[in-house]
Amino acid sequence: MAVATIAQQPDQLYVETRELRIQGFLLFMVSDLVLFSSFIFAYLYLRNSGQGWPAGGPKLDIALAAVNSIVLFGSGATMHFALENWKHGNFSKFANWIVMTIILGAGFLTGQVLEYVHIGAKWSDGIFGASFYTLTGMHGLHVFAGIIYLTVLLLQALQGKYTFTKYTGLTLGTLYWHFVDVIWVVLFSIFYLL
């Protein structure tokens, strides 16, 4: 009886801590959202306070930004497939989709670098340059961190750290990647569509 209880304990502990870990991670995401929101509202306030916009500012490349955005949104879809395949016990497909996500994330960062080269503006070129580089740079840093995060998750999965019934870490990684995608929806809208 005592042996059975000990054998069950990890499962019980897992169930008990799973919700707490997810809630803790969601709180982290909310704090990150507040950070982005502060910069976004500061940018929008300054933009609407100025006379005319952008005053002699750089010209952004909408075609490059559109395709780059779709690359990032596509990575959200591939990450979703990765988690779904893990839930269905298909490790090889999970690994393929998460690798595809990492590649698309790296592709997005490459596109961002191309955009930086293309616009030819500096951080010190007024409100627009400061806001653009701060917000897109901060987002790019999150994407870079996400790439490392997903790589670590893949390595942990390869080492057998997760099972097909216990995979909270993979769920949190997927949440983080979707969060990074959604933040870009907002940034893309305010810089390229407004």
Added chain:
Amino acid sequence: MEANIAHVERALAIFFGIVVFFVAAIALRNDWKSEGIENQVFKLMLGLLALGAILGILAALGVLIGKGVA
């Protein structure tokens, strides 16, 4: 040359934007009845992903273009 590259970029954005939109929409439909706090967040984010895909398509089509955009 630059114009040709821009055309290719726009075409890719439109094609893959449609793919991403449908993938997000179908995933949202499949997950609609799932429970748990993380699944509620997933649903919200999949919806926003679909919205982002639509915005990307409209931007590539030239329907939505902001000030200061070439």
